[in-house]
Amino acid sequence: MTDLQAIVEEIHASLSPRRGEGKVADYIPQLAHVDPQKFGMAVVTVDGETHLAGDAEEAFSIQSISKVFTLTLALGKHGESIWKRVGREPSGSAFNSIVQLEYEGGIPRNPFINAGAIAITDLVLAGHTPKEAIGEIVRFLRYLADEDDIIVDQAVARSEQATGFRNFALANFLRSFGKLDHAAELVLGVYFHQCALAMSCRQLARAGLFLANSGTNPLTGHRVVSHMRARRINALMLTCGHYDGSGDFAYRVGLPGKSGVGGGILAVAPGKASVAVWSPGLNENGNSLIGSLALEMLAARTGWSVFGA
Amino acid sequence: MTDLQAIVEEIHASLSPRRGEGKVADYIPQLAHVDPQKFGMAVVTVDGETHLAGDAEEAFSIQSISKVFTLTLALGKHGESIWKRVGREPSGSAFNSIVQLEYEGGIPRNPFINAGAIAITDLVLAGHTPKEAIGEIVRFLRYLADEDDIIVDQAVARSEQATGFRNFALANFLRSFGKLDHAAELVLGVYFHQCALAMSCRQLARAGLFLANSGTNPLTGHRVVSHMRARRINALMLTCGHYDGSGDFAYRVGLPGKSGVGGGILAVAPGKASVAVWSPGLNENGNSLIGSLALEMLAARTGWSVFGA
Amino acid sequence: MTDLQAIVEEIHASLSPRRGEGKVADYIPQLAHVDPQKFGMAVVTVDGETHLAGDAEEAFSIQSISKVFTLTLALGKHGESIWKRVGREPSGSAFNSIVQLEYEGGIPRNPFINAGAIAITDLVLAGHTPKEAIGEIVRFLRYLADEDDIIVDQAVARSEQATGFRNFALANFLRSFGKLDHAAELVLGVYFHQCALAMSCRQLARAGLFLANSGTNPLTGHRVVSHMRARRINALMLTCGHYDGSGDFAYRVGLPGKSGVGGGILAVAPGKASVAVWSPGLNENGNSLIGSLALEMLAARTGWSVFGA
Amino acid sequence: MTDLQAIVEEIHASLSPRRGEGKVADYIPQLAHVDPQKFGMAVVTVDGETHLAGDAEEAFSIQSISKVFTLTLALGKHGESIWKRVGREPSGSAFNSIVQLEYEGGIPRNPFINAGAIAITDLVLAGHTPKEAIGEIVRFLRYLADEDDIIVDQAVARSEQATGFRNFALANFLRSFGKLDHAAELVLGVYFHQCALAMSCRQLARAGLFLANSGTNPLTGHRVVSHMRARRINALMLTCGHYDGSGDFAYRVGLPGKSGVGGGILAVAPGKASVAVWSPGLNENGNSLIGSLALEMLAARTGWSVFGA
Secondary structure (H helix, E strand, C coil), X not given: CCHHHHHHHHHHHHHHHHCCXXXXXXXXXXXXXXXXXXXXXXXXXXXXXXXXXXXXCCCEECHHHHHHHHHHHHHHHHHHHHHHCCCCCCCCCHHHHHHHHHHCCCCCCCCCCHHHHHHHHHHHCCCCCHHHHHHHXXXXXXXXXXXXXCEECHHXXXXXXXXXXXXXXXXXXXXXXXXXXXXXXXXXXHHHHHHCEEECHHHHHHHCHHHHCCCECXXXXXXXXXXXXXXXXXXXXXXXXXXXXXXHHHHHCCCCEEECCCCEEEEEECCCEEEEEECCCECCCCCEHHHHHHHHHHHHHHCCCCCCC | CCHHHHHHHHHHHHHHHHCCCCEECCCCHHHHCCCCCCCEXXXXXXXXXXXXXXXXXXXXXXXXXXXXXXXXXXXXXXXXXXXXXXXXXXXXXXXXXXXXXXXXXXXXCCCCCHHHHHHHHHHHCCCCCHHHHHHHHHHHHHHHHCCCCCEECHHHHHHHHHHCHHHHHHHHHHXXXXXXXXXXXXXXXXXXXXXXXXXXXXXXXXXXXXXXXXXECCCCCCECCCHHHXXXXXXXXXXXXXXXXXXXXXXXXXXXXXXXXXXXXXXXXXXXXXEEEECCEECCCCCEHHHHHHHXXXXXXXXXXXXXX | CXXXXXXXXXXXXXXHHHCCCCEECCCCHHHHCCCCCCCEEEEEECCCCEEEEECCCCCEECHHHHHHXXXXXXXXXXXXXXXXXXXXXXXXXXXXXXXXXXXXXXXXXXXXXXXXXXHHHHHHCCCCCHHHHHHHHHHHHHHHHCCCCCEECHHHHHHHHHHCHHHHHHHHHHHHCCCCCCXXXXXXXXXXXXXXXXXXHHHHHHHCHHHHCCCECCCCCCECCCHHHHHHHHHHHHXXXXXXXXHHHHHHCCCCEEECCCCEEEEEECCCEEEEEECCEXXXXXXXXXXXXXXXXXXXXXXXXXXXX | CCHHHHHHHHHHHHHHHHCCCCECCCCCHHHHCCCCCCCEEEEEECCCCEEEEECCCCCEECHHHHHHHHHHHHHHHHHHHHHHCXXXXXXXXXXXXXXXXXXXXXXXXXCCCHHHHHHHHHHHCCCCCHHHHHHHHHHHHHHHHCCCCCEECHHHHHHHHHHCHHHHHHHHHHHHCCCCCCCHHHHHXXXXXXXXXXXXXXXXXXXXXXXXXXXXCCCCCCECCCHHHHHHHHXXXXXXXXXXXXXXXXXXXXXXXXXXXXXXXXXXECCCEEEEEECCCECCCCCEHHHHHHHHHHHHHHCCCCCCC
16 A cells, blocks of 8 residues: 555545534535535546545536536637636635626636636537537546546436526626627526536546646546646636635645535646545535545645645 | 846846836835836745846835735734634735625735735734834844845835825724724834835845745745745735736746735745746736736746646 | 696706707617607696696606506505515615625615516516416506506517516526525516506606505596505605615605606606606616706706605 | 694603613713613704603714704805715615725715715815814804704713724725815814714704704794705705615605614604604614604604605
């Protein structure tokens, strides 16, 4: 057993007694019913080693983590022109984000708040039917993770569709500013499916590995994005990846990351590894409570902070 | 001539024709009268090499860059308890910051917006007269830079004192929430002096070098802060160091940095070097326009991004 | 010719040269195509006299003036319980209103801003299909004005339906807070039709006459609402009837009133008369520019201010 | 005993059991120590009759009610040009008011929120020392009420001076926008004294009587302001006189009024009477709880609403 495997297992063991802390997302029944005791960790190094602990092979709803991948797709399709539709600045509180959206004329603060991700999905949809766009996103994830059994959880997608009134509000708000090219219904049809992607920690860590390796997946050799673009996506994850807890995550963990309301977090240690954690209980900022702690411990034990040796 | 010296000189030469672009801060005459053609760069590596270009030896008003150093002092005095008085999250626009201050009960978003820096200065003032506190700050900068000729520009300090109504508003606002221990006049007496510190690019880069070297100044051997604290200060600079342009700076430059309205920027390449640039013309977010570009070019040429090789 | 007739004609004549000033609403083509030279006035006294000037018999899109009548209907159906869904406070700027909506948990500030009127329409819809609710609203206006040729302009309604993204945003926003009982599409189906009601100044003044006469239409003898309720509706019109120009209208005109983006204003002089004016050019607050001036002159000439003899 | 005297006494008797409800202002000790059982009413008609009940002869701190009188003074000195410095629109919540102040470039929403009243006091101060301005305000109140024993409670004034940090913040904020001609300290020196005026219900009702009688005090024959100006001040009191409870007060009471945090309310029934009530317990909007109810009952019993017979 390597040192890293031991570290992952020790962290998992030391935090396991705290499983169940935090608040499981309950705005749709499909998320509320998830077992709050679940806790998985996966570390995939750029050298190709995989270290797992706990429920690392069980699929969960990746939710907002998907925004990293649709951003990557949109950058591939449209290049830096996407920044006409969305900003690159942290957003502050959820309260603040809609104020800013009004104040700044329908340009969401960044691609990782809901309004921004909806604007990005609108760009991914360009030239496609919603069904085609969903297919493209699923295929992209399978390509990144090099696994074929990644699917959309249709029950979650339907549930979001039936109750996602705030997202309908945001999409119509964007459209009222002329900042959405497609009808709100079409864009959200895609958006709700991307959020409903079900992946395991292992799959997620593999899918994000290109970001730790200058844009190229070292397992497959696929060059996903350029060096520069990988750095830039990491920068966005660091400044904007955890809603109004982004500054705190940078302070405590020191790695680019993106959380989802399903309890998952993807973190990137450039040049070292891609890490995925999953524990459904959320902290006050809507990020996985145990997951954040696990990443903080991992960064401390490995010295993987981007901010210094 | 080393490669790095050549890079610094080439960047300086290529940007020199654009000197004068941007808008020089004019809220006090002492800043408005600065020659907009000034442009200096200093890179000090953790190996002890110094590379200069342009007006790198001329002192300028460091303004908000001082907030990095008073934060370091406050952390030394009070430890992590300072986070009861100030947050660690990016602030969004100036407009937004006062909304947040009201909304969040007098806790400024982070130590690098004015309200937050005033709260930090209040903590530095604890147990001191304003004169003593100013003396302590000046001595700290001399110790960090290992140079004795760092002084406060008294004309700048007096001018801020006479016209800094918004800072008086912010300080009284904090006090109305019970979040300032000393009278607004006393705290601002110190605050205006720290902002009026005059330093050259070379001095500034030397003073910030401990942040690039895990907390220890490699030139003097002084251990200023712990590894962990150096990383954390870098994290704060990255997420909050450039007002509402912090996300953009992270995206384009990819290094922790702190700008000042006098046209200076201090940037940190962990494990590599400390960099200071100075050019008075500011961009729309209030950060040095030429200075930002110089750092973007330096990061591209050296590969010093914290977000990937 | 009575004195009042002379006053109305003189005001019309003195303002006619300024017709065309202001900005005609253009967010839907059907409103943008209205002739900006149109200018009508109608004064109907509680004694039953009618005084007309200009284009007082030509139907125009009453738009937000309809909110007074649907509020009256909702109060009749649900009584004071409607205030669980909507407030009674002025809203400030449009910018502010969405901030407040978020800040106050989905309770719109008052029934006369769009979000509030949508909440009121949701209550009017209770127990009905949208078609039935639209029918009820049209019949109510015919009953109030005692005229059968009041209709909905279907082209305007369709146009609002096709482009009213901000209203879709607001309705979904309300629904996300659990403050809308019906689907956004159903509520807005009714809302867009009520706004598309076409009425002349004469019809509108007659329809509003019950508010000037303690709740009873003196022309028909119909008791529409109680004394108390008539006063209260007048109070809401005075404090909230002109968006962020309500205070200014109270200051200059001194009468309860409600404006619409089609250029109409209904004003009430309690115990005296009901007044309707129409001129499509709008001032900076979205209220009829010539219409506001006409009412200011009428109040000055007749002494009809509610604020003193 | 007249009918009106009976009405006043009955209202006082019926509400007396509820004395002590609400929350006494406690931001300065001098207000916190007021007996919460106090409850006075005074009605002075334009015919010169005075009807008192309860503690109507006991002086209390009029606080923000003073803003009506300094507004009257400022209008007398500067005319309608004062509206360059302050708006005429309701402000919404206290939270909102500072946002608006920032958003609208240092123009307070109206003369009755603190920022607006400070701006008005700055205008009253023009050409005077603070001591002279305070003297002028006191003399003006004595002239209006035709009584010489109206004084400033110096203990209250000193206490506000020592703890009014938020007002110092607002004044400096105005000054940072260039919207205050004098130093914050000077303006607030006057402002805190005007708020500390001590008057009885009887004195206050007499002082406000000119507003109920088209600008002329019927007791003394003094023409204080023109017809038009009296109406306009009444309009401002109706739309803005009760902070974020202004709409509710208009809805329930239907009279122009101005409240103070000391528990007093001045209300005006145009053509009828001036009314002052005092009960220290405040409702959630910071207006006297019992006082508001007393005025609601008085309006219902007398039919004195401005919104209809």
